[in-house]
């Protein structure tokens with residue numbers, strides 16, 4: 001048996017293999033096989049990467065935005081040419097189906113496309129004659145070295161939420177991808193290198209807490225983008241801001257879908273099932289809780305249970321592709337299976353039990369599970385499960401259903417299925433969530449809009465994506481100008 005390769009770091013344009021270093025295994029979750037090793041970078045490695053980014057910053061900032069955009073246009077073309085290869089790498093290390101991986105890569109490419117319009121996005125405002133003969137203008141300038149720390153669940157998309165926008169704005173960057181899925185991030189960075197990105201503008205380090213702490217504390221780091229679980233997001237925000245950094249930190253979620261009595265049963269059931277079990281429920285926008293409000297049709301529960309039981313689960317690294325793949329690690333699969341047991345012990349009724357699934361490829365599988373009669377105080381209602389489990393709750397009416405959602409500490413996504421414009425309007429206006437869906441179960445905002453979690457789903461002020469992303473990665477300067485004619489009077493004259 002050959003020993004899997006240790007992933008390289010990228011520092012100042014050189015892919016470096018680190019030897020004699022602690023590593024963490026990268027699995028193919030479909031088989032359990034170890035396919036690579038992630039090096040646990042130390043403070044010294046992080047320092048090298050930040051120094052490289054700092055050294056590359058002055059020249060990259062002086063590169064005209066249109067030239068920076070041209071690098072991104074070439075990057076976008078290379079992503080298209082290598083689309084299938086990147087999607088397959090994503091599936092191999094993450095375990096999601098190929099169709100889901102294509103979606104992961106496509107959403108990331110859309111951010112690159114957005115960032116290609118940076119000359120327009122960076123344009124400022126001007127006003128002539130703010131006072132007589134005096135003009136005012138704003139410009140947006142980059143911050144310097146920015147950092148991205150990303151989770152395992154979208155190996156392509158989440159890093160691409162960050163550095164294309166940061167680089168387009170003229171910053172340099174250090175990325176620390178999830179130690180569970182470093183391969184896709186590396187493959188994509190190699191494409192950016194081929195697109196002509198100068199050395200040191202993008203750097204990659206790997207690791208866990210020690211590596212992240214050094215990034216949070218490093219005096220030359222100006223801003224930190226983080227996506228991951230809420231406890232870590234809170235820690236990153238508090239530690240980063242204490243060290244004077246600008247921080248945006250997306251956290252965990254618990255997303256609700258209200259099904260009103262007037263909703264189309266087929267459409268709402270199909271959509272909730274896709275929303276709950278897509279990517280095996282490992283999505284921060286998974287529609288993990290359905291609230292049946294009022295007298296919903298009796299057959300809705302049997303439809304949900306039947307649809308869940310019908311989902312074909314299996315290894316995603318081969319044909320034929322299943323409809324749902326494995327979870328990321330054995331520990332996570334076991335944790336989710338245990339939570340299902342806790343839910344049942346606390347009184348939830350199991351309509352479909354994913355623990356019954358048999359799959360002998362060696363991977364980390366769990367079938368689609370539906371729990372009915374879930375109550376607010378149960379562990380399955382409080383914890384983000386992040387697996388293929390759909391909770392079903394009841395509410396007397398819309399008012400009651402919105403009340404349940406608004407009690408949640410999270411506020412990422414919330415949706416309603418209804419034919420009533422009045423109910424939809426009421427829901428949209430009153431629900432406490434940053435991303436709202438009307439007859440859409442996963443209202444994840446796309447590249448041109450902010451990815452806008454509320455509550456414990458987000459720490460910071462400016463969200464990722466869209467123009468908020470551009471604001472996050474820039475600082476504004478206002479210049480007020482007055483020119484004197486030869487021999488003109490005092491600065492203080494009133495005319």
Ligand code: NAD
Pocket residue numbers: 149150151152153154158176177178179207208209212213227228229230232233235250251252253283284384386412451453457
């Ligand atoms: P995670 O918090 O375990 O890890 C995220 C990143 O933080 C990784 O790079 C990891 O190496 C690092 N990290 C982990 N523990 C750390 C610690 N103690 N100190 C410093 N750094 C640490 O998250 P995950 O399991 O990789 O991803 C799943 C989570 O991410 C879920 O909670 C999901 O909801 C969330 N998520 C949120 C969004 C969003 O936009 N709100 C998007 C995707 C995923």
